[in-house]
Amino acid sequence: MQNQKKESCNTQKVNSFTQIDQMPKGRIKSFFAGDEVRHAEPMIDIIFPSVAFPSNKIFKTIGEGRIREMVWHHHELLLKTKVGKLFPANKEAFKMTVDATADFFIEALGGENIFTSVHGEPKLRVRHFKIPIDENDREIWLSMYKKTLKEIDFPKEHLEEFWNWIEPLSIRMINRRTNMQNIKRHYWNDVRISF
Amino acid sequence: MQNQKKESCNTQKVNSFTQIDQMPKGRIKSFFAGDEVRHAEPMIDIIFPSVAFPSNKIFKTIGEGRIREMVWHHHELLLKTKVGKLFPANKEAFKMTVDATADFFIEALGGENIFTSVHGEPKLRVRHFKIPIDENDREIWLSMYKKTLKEIDFPKEHLEEFWNWIEPLSIRMINRRTNMQNIKRHYWNDVRISF
Numbered sequence: 001m002q003n004q005k006k007e008s009c010n011t012q013k014v015n016s017f018t019q020i021d022q023m024p025k026g027r028i029k030s031f032f033a034g035d036e037v038r039h040a041e042p043m044i045d046i047i048f049p050s051v052a053f054p055s056n057k058i059f060k061t062i063g064e065g066r067i068r069e070m071v072w073h074h075h076e077l078l079l080k081t082k083v084g085k086l087f088p089a090n091k092e093a094f095k096m097t098v099d100a101t102a103d104f105f106i107e108a109l110g111g112e113n114i115f116t117s118v119h120g121e122p123k124l125r126v127r128h129f130k131i132p133i134d135e136n137d138r139e140i141w142l143s144m145y146k147k148t149l150k151e152i153d154f155p156k157e158h159l160e161e162f163w164n165w166i167e168p169l170s171i172r173m174i175n176r177r178t179n180m181q182n183i184k185r186h187y188w189n190d191v192r193i194s195f
Numbered sequence: 196m197q198n199q200k201k202e203s204c205n206t207q208k209v210n211s212f213t214q215i216d217q218m219p220k221g222r223i224k225s226f227f228a229g230d231e232v233r234h235a236e237p238m239i240d241i242i243f244p245s246v247a248f249p250s251n252k253i254f255k256t257i258g259e260g261r262i263r264e265m266v267w268h269h270h271e272l273l274l275k276t277k278v279g280k281l282f283p284a285n286k287e288a289f290k291m292t293v294d295a296t297a298d299f300f301i302e303a304l305g306g307e308n309i310f311t312s313v314h315g316e317p318k319l320r321v322r323h324f325k326i327p328i329d330e331n332d333r334e335i336w337l338s339m340y341k342k343t344l345k346e347i348d349f350p351k352e353h354l355e356e357f358w359n360w361i362e363p364l365s366i367r368m369i370n371r372r373t374n375m376q377n378i379k380r381h382y383w384n385d386v387r388i389s390f
Contacts, residue, residue, distance in 0.1 A: 014242060017320065033251040033305035037356060040246040043367070044239050047209060051235040056228040110228035125212065129373045132327060161232060172238070177370045178324045 014042050021180035046183055048172050052164045056110030061155055064106050070152050071102035077144040086131050125172050134176040135183060142170050142186060146194060159195055160188050209237050212375045241378055243367050247359045251305030256350055259301050265347050266297040272339040281326050320367050329371040330378060337365050337381060341389060354390055355383050 020043065031038050059067070075098045078084050088094045103115040104122060115122070145166055149159060171183050215238065226233050254262070270293045273279050283289045298310040299317060311317070340361055344354060366378050 017243075021321075031246075031248040032303050033249065033254065036250050037359075038248045040248065042245045043243040044241075045243070046239075048212075048238040048240070050237045051226075053226040053233045053235065054228065055231050059228065108227050126375060132371060164232075175372045176327060180321060 014044050016044050016046065016182075017180045018046070018182050045177060046171075049168045049185070051168045051172070052161075054109060054158075054161045054165045058155075058158045058162060059106070059110030061158060064111050066152070067106050067109060067111070068102040070148060070154065071105050072098055073152055074145055074148040075101070077147055078141065081140045081144065083137050083140045083144075086133070086137065124169070125175070128173045129175055132176040133173050134178050135174060135181075136178075138170050138174050139184065141173075142167060146191065150195060156195065160192070163188050163191065209239050211239050211241065211377075213241070213377050215375070240372060241366075244363045244380070246363045246367070247356075249304060249353075249356045249360045253350075253353045253357060254301070254305030256353060259306050261347070262301050262304060262306070263297040265343060265349065266300050267293060268347055269340055269343040270296070272342055273336065276335045276339065278332050278335045278339075281328070281332070319364070320370070323368045324370055327371040328368050329373050330369060330376075331373075333365050333369050334379065336368075337362065341386065345390060351390065355387070358383050358386065 031040055075087070075094075079087070088097060100115065100119065103118070104124075107113055107115040108122075148154075149162070154162065167186050167188075174183065226235055270282070270289075274282070283292060295310065295314065298313070299319075302308055302310040303317075343349075344357070349357065362381050362383075369378065
């Protein structure tokens with residue numbers, strides 16, 4: 001990876017698949033079978049954007065109980081979508097999953113280390129590898145969070161900080177690509193009007 | 196993507212998930228809930244390496260018939276592996292798939308445009324999006340090619356050129372990530388001894 005990184009950044013030679021997808025037609029065909037070997041450039045898929053981890057202000061304002069309610073509310077909405085099929089069908093296993101997620105949110109927002117003391121490092125991307133998560137699953141997950149935040153009356157003054165965390169964070173769970181497009185961003189400035 | 200690319204390459208700030216995975220423990224936890232918002236850096240997954248497209252020498256040596264035999268041989272081996280389940284179960288549909296792949300190989304190696312005249316641009320990554328292909332599926336695909344090249348007695352003097360094409364090309368079909376590791380390379384210098 002060291003060499004590849006050098007190759008990419010020092011020579012600025014790495015394009016993304018999204019860029020290639022937008023190139024004029026006929027480009028790839030031209031690689032075919034000349035008199036000599038021809039090299040197609042290295043390529044990256046997406047850049048997973050920076051993630052803004054929230055301060056402890058949210059936890060100080062709403063506390064453990066309401067964070068737990070929020071996570072449960074979100075998962076109950078998810079169950080009504082196709083993303084629901086990615087969760088354990090067994091009720092007890094489902095409850096364990098949601099409780100662990102709630103523990104994570106509580107700790108990440110400023111509570112006690114109730115997640116890491118039991119489960120170790122978050123490693124959210126790694127934890128989700130066993131489940132195929134595509135771009136559309138992430139869209140659903142995020143839109144159900146928007147609905148949740150409205151329905152539980154999340155404090156307006158902390159919405160931006162929370163949203164700026166979960167929006168890019170959710171991109172990092174994508175492990176199944178189904179198209180060449182960039183991952184859709186839902187910037188706070190575009191979604192704030194929904195709240 | 197333009198801005199993201201700038202962010203990554205000009206400031207050299209984009210690391211890969213593989214690098215993060217190898218960092219000392221405790222790093223991610225430190226992002227949790229300080230007094231202020233904290234930013235985790237943008238990240239990339241893998242760099243898909245350069246692909247060396249072969250010259251027309253292979254086609255000139257072995258011709259259309261043997262290329263078609265090679266592709267059929269490879270697919271018959273794949274059917275005996277778990278990758279076989281990714282192909283159509285219907286015999287006629289399977290035959291159409293393999294024939295199209297053979298057309299692609301014939302054209303890519305220097306034959307007539309029998310693939311692009313029917314199917315349009317190759318866009319191999321796009322064509323495979325509907326099928327989840329993970330790192331291990333690619334390992335199987337490639338190892339069955341190694342077996343094929345031995346079993347069909349592919350001309351030794353063209354092996355390197357052919358291998359240097361399919362080895363990196365196969366990485367571009369991966370659309371389902373199941374771990375943080377770099378994709379395993381099988382460089383010609385390491386595999387030549389098998390032939």
